[in-house]
Amino acid sequence: MVEEGSRVGVLLGGLSTEREISLKTGASVAAALRRRGWDVEEIDVGRDLPAKLVAGDIDVAWIALHGRFGEDGCVQGLLEVMGIPYTGSDVRSSAVAMDKLATKRALRGTPGVTLAKDVVVVRGGPLPHDVGFPVVVKPLVGGSTIGISLARDATELQTAVAAALALHPEVLLEQFVAGEEITVSVIDGQALPVVRIVPESGFFDFEAKYTKGLTRYEVPAPIDAEAAGAAQRAAVAAYRLLGCGGLARADFILGADGVPVFLEINTLPGMTETSLAPMAAGAAGMSFEDLTERILLGATCMPSEVQSGQS
Ligand SMILES: Nc1ncnc2c1ncn2[C@@H]1O[C@H](COP(=O)(O)OP(=O)(O)O)[C@@H](O)[C@H]1O
Ligand SMILES: [Mg+2]
Numbered sequence: 001m002v003e004e005g006s007r008v009g010v011l012l013g014g015l016s017t018e019r020e021i022s023l024k025t026g027a028s029v030a031a032a033l034r035r036r037g038w039d040v041e042e043i044d045v046g047r048d049l050p051a052k053l054v055a056g057d058i059d060v061a062w063i064a065l066h067g068r069f070g071e072d073g074c075v076q077g078l079l080e081v082m083g084i085p086y087t088g089s090d091v092r093s094s095a096v097a098m099d100k101l102a103t104k105r106a107l108r109g110t111p112g113v114t115l116a117k118d119v120v121v122v123r124g125g126p127l128p129h130d131v132g133f134p135v136v137v138k139p140l141v142g143g144s145t146i147g148i149s150l151a152r153d154a155t156e157l158q159t160a161v162a163a164a165l166a167l168h169p170e171v172l173l174e175q176f177v178a179g180e181e182i183t184v185s186v187i188d189g190q191a192l193p194v195v196r197i198v199p200e201s202g203f204f205d206f207e208a209k210y211t212k213g214l215t216r217y218e219v220p221a222p223i224d225a226e227a228a229g230a231a232q233r234a235a236v237a238a239y240r241l242l243g244c245g246g247l248a249r250a251d252f253i254l255g256a257d258g259v260p261v262f263l264e265i266n267t268l269p270g271m272t273e274t275s276l277a278p279m280a281a282g283a284a285g286m287s288f289e290d291l292t293e294r295i296l297l298g299a300t301c302m303p304s305e306v307q308s309g310q311s
Contacts, residue, residue, distance in 0.1 A: 001085045001298050002060050008033055009058035009084075011075065012271040013044040016067030026064035032292040033062065040182075041279045047068065054084060060299045062084040062292075064271060072098040072141075076132040085299040088246040089267040096242050097267045101140045101172055107241060113234045114261050117175040123165050127157065134176040137161055139168035150176060179255040182221055182276065184235035184278040185269065187247050187291065188298060191232035192280035196221035217276065224258055231260035238265050246295045248275050 006119065010033070012026025013019055042105035043049070045065060053061075061084050069075055073095035079086040096102045101120060107113050119128050120140075129249050137160040139147040147167045151157040157173075164171040181197040200214035221228060231269045242265065249269035252260040269277045275289050281291040 001301075002297050005039070006059040007039045007041065007057065007256070007295060008060055008062055009041050009043045009053065009056050010062045010064055011043050011045050011049075011070070012064045013046075014067070014075075015046065015071045015222075016065070016069060016071075018066035021069065021270060021272075022064055022066045025066070025275070027290070028272045029062055029064050029186075029292050032289045033296065036226060036289050037294050038293075038296070049075070053084065057174040058084065059202065060296065062296055062299070063087055063268065063296040064256065066268050068269070071266070081302060083301060085301045087250065087299045088245045089242075089294045090302075091093065093243040093245070094267050097244065097248070097265050099140050100138065100264055101170070103238075103242065103264060107238055110237055110241060112230065113237050114192060114259050116177050116261050116263075121161055121165070121171045121173060123169045127161060128173070129154075131157070132174055132175060133157075137164050137176065138172050138177050139164050140170045140172055141168060150197055152285070169276050177255055177261045178255040179253040179261070180223070181229055182223065182252050182254050182260065183249055183276050183280075184231050184252065185247065185280040186235050186239045186244070187281070187294065188245075189239060191236050192286075193220035193233055194223065194228045195219045195276050195280050197276075217279060219279050222248050223254060227258045227260060229256055230258075234260060234263045235265070238262060245300070246298045247271075247277055247291070283306045 010026050010030040013023050042056060043052050043056055061079055063086055071094060073091040076091045076094050077084060096106055096219045104115050121127060132151055134152045137149050137151055147164050149160040151160045159222050161171055183195050185192040196218040200216055200217045231252050238250050239248050244267055248265050248267050250265040251263040254260050278288050278291055
């Protein structure tokens with residue numbers, strides 16, 4: 001659908017808490033596409049997006065948004081209605097991937113995909129009394145670790161749940177999995193090399209991951225080949241089952257038993273030159289420009305059901 005000479009709108013910024021990182025992703029993507037000779041227009045996404053899309057006269061949208069409206073299927077839906085092909089996952093897979101519970105329920109029972117035990121708490125509902133501690137408390141929808149905390153006992157659980165329920169009406173209580181943090185990027189259904197994320201403090205505890213300290217990234221992750229393969233297969237299974245498109249990135253905790261426990265899949269992972277997915281692509285011999293352009297060339301949208309002129 002994307003042809004040589006197509007005019008590319010890079011959608012960036014947006015209306016979510018992840019606006020700043022999206023501006024960086026968008027600027028990196030636009031620059032890479034220009035280096036490859038594409039005609040690029042950067043479009044800062046606000047409530048006036050429909051008018052901007054019409055005025056921009058673009059042939060295809062490279063979505064460089066993160067979080068609400070950009071990553072959750074909303075902007076994708078608008079582009080579907082307007083008949084503008086766009087990069088990445090479609091409306092449904094974006095919406096499901098944005099919701100951690102919907103994602104886990106969609107993947108439950110999938111061979112090779114291990115999930116942490118969980119229970120859902122709704123606003124006004126009772127707190128379960130049989131959760132094993134420690135437990136991770138997270139809003140169902142969100143990203144960039146906003147509202148996530150660790151509870152070690154019933155008192156901490158109450159405080160953590162109250163804080164999370166203030167952000168969202170439903171909260172996921174997930175068994176804490178001790179282990180190393182790894183992430184697997186998938187492009188067009190193919191897994192890239194595993195990246196391991198190591199806090200420089202040397203601590204692997206929860207707080208260390210959250211304090212914006214120094215972090216080291218290792219790619220390909222120097223982990224057991226079996227475990228790396230298992231994580232890659234699980235990431236691809238999640239990508240396929242949810243119906244993702246283009247680039248996505250699945251986060252795991254690799255337990256001491258060598259089993260990667262799936263946490264979530266991000267359908268619009270960061271795409272600055274130093275982000276995790278481009279890092280993984282680099283380890284597979286794919287430059288930032290290659291990756292950006294490959295994502296562009298995979299852009300699609302649904303055909304309309306009526307012949308033009310009939311509507
Ligand atoms: N069940 C868990 N056990 C251990 N650590 C977890 C667990 N869930 C989340 N974490 C930690 O919190 C981070 C963020 O959680 P994640 O589910 O990826 O949400 P998001 O990235 O959207 O904030 C993970 O990268 C991991 O470090
Ligand atoms: Mg994550």
